[in-house]
Amino acid sequence: MEPERRTLNTIKYHTHLLVSIPPIPGVGDLVLQHGELLRQELSDGNLQWLCYLSSTSVYGHCGGELVDEDYPARPSSELAKMSIVAEKGWLNLAHDLGLSAQVFRLGGIYGPGRSAVDTIVKQKPLSEGQKMRASRQFTSRVHVEDIGQSLKAAIFMPSSGKIYNIVDDDPAPREEVFRYALELIERKWPGYIDHEAACSMAKPCEQKGILRRDKRVSNARVKKELGLRLLHPSYKSGLQSIIDQMDTPVCYNREFKPNR
Ligand SMILES: NC(=O)c1ccc[n+]([C@@H]2O[C@H](COP(=O)([O-])OP(=O)(O)OC[C@H]3O[C@@H](n4cnc5c(N)ncnc54)[C@H](OP(=O)(O)O)[C@@H]3O)[C@@H](O)[C@H]2O)c1
Incomplete structure (x- = not known):
């Protein structure tokens, strides 16, 4: 099925295009499927700049190494393999259209x-993906505000296909992050959370060979070239700012009666 004319015109008559649709399992990149049509339609439009949001999962298994953008991408999951293909596809399209283009490889x-904080407060069982991530020694993550700042910086820095890792400075294990989140919640809303249940969410599950998948992702390039100064260099300030903005957790699955 071809994209709607309205959608094509929206892209064509704007100057900046941020691609945030992840690849679809079994399909690939939904938009790039229409690459030839996009080339024809967008060649005489207003588009100047394009950024594709990819993932640090494209590096695959790295045995705990520090990984920068020159590290060979050896994706293992189907999604990560599709992301690498999509990165190349969007950069080629941008090249053919003469656009400034970059790929952002985002951490979680x-x-x-x-x-x-939200996961603990919601008190729902962990998804399979969350359980799997719970076993990693390092998990790179990034606060959404830092993605926003990086995008703004990239708009003012023309690039013909640069790749940037967008992650914070602290690739901490998920278990540590959950323990910290629980402390923040118990300090702010004493008695709201079932402590034992919350602790079990943080526990890593037993999985063999998990170290192979570990990596610490370097953000040196985005700091050097785009001048990024992280608002949240660690999950600690990121989670603190999130809980500071939350009034009460009543919006979730039960009424909150403060234990005071
Ligand atoms: N989440 C992460 O931790 C993470 C980590 C690394 C990289 N990334 C990348 O960052 C980007 C954003 O991630 P996300 O988790 O926020 O993704 P998401 O929630 O799955 O979707 C992001 C956007 O894509 C649109 N979208 C998803 N599936 C679509 C479909 N079949 N047809 C049309 N539009 C579709 C969504 O539209 P609706 O709003 O209409 O649903 C939304 O606007 C993605 O490219 C992802 O690969 C994410």
Whole structure:
């Protein structure tokens, strides 16, 4: 099925295009499937700048190494393999259209409404992906505000296909992050959370060979070339700012009666 004319015109008559749709398992990049049509339609439009949001998962298994953008990408999951293909596809399209282009390889995104604090407060069982990530020694993450700042910086820095890792300075294990989130919650809302249940969320599950998947992702390039100064260099300030913005956790699955 071809994209709607309205959508094509929206892209064509704007100057900046941020691609944030992840690849679809079994399909690939939904938009790049129409690459030839995009080349024809966008060649005489207003588009000047393009950024594709990819993932640090493209590096694959790295045995705990420090990984910068020149590290060979050896994706292992289907999604990561599709992300690498999509990165190349978008950079080629941008090249053919003469656009400034970059790829952002993002760590795990967190922010208000999507964080360890939210997961604990919601008290829902962990998804399979969350259980798997719980076993990693290092997990790179980035606060959504720092993605925003990086995008703004990239708009003012023309690039013909640069790749940037967008992660914070502190690739901490998920278990540590959950323990910290729990401390913040118990300090702010004493008695709200079932402590034992919350602790079990943080526990890593037993999985063999997990170290192979570990990596510490370097953000040196984005700091040097785009001048990024992280608002949240660590999950600690990121989670603190999230909980500071939360009034009460009543919006979730039960009424909150403060234990005072
Ligand atoms: N989440 C992470 O921790 C993480 C980590 C690394 C990289 N990334 C990358 O960062 C980007 C944003 O991630 P995200 O988790 O926020 O992704 P998401 O929630 O799955 O979706 C982001 C955007 O893509 C749109 N979208 C998703 N599937 C679509 C489909 N089949 N057709 C049309 N639009 C579709 C969504 O539209 P609706 O709003 O209409 O649903 C939304 O605007 C993605 O490219 C992802 O690969 C994410």
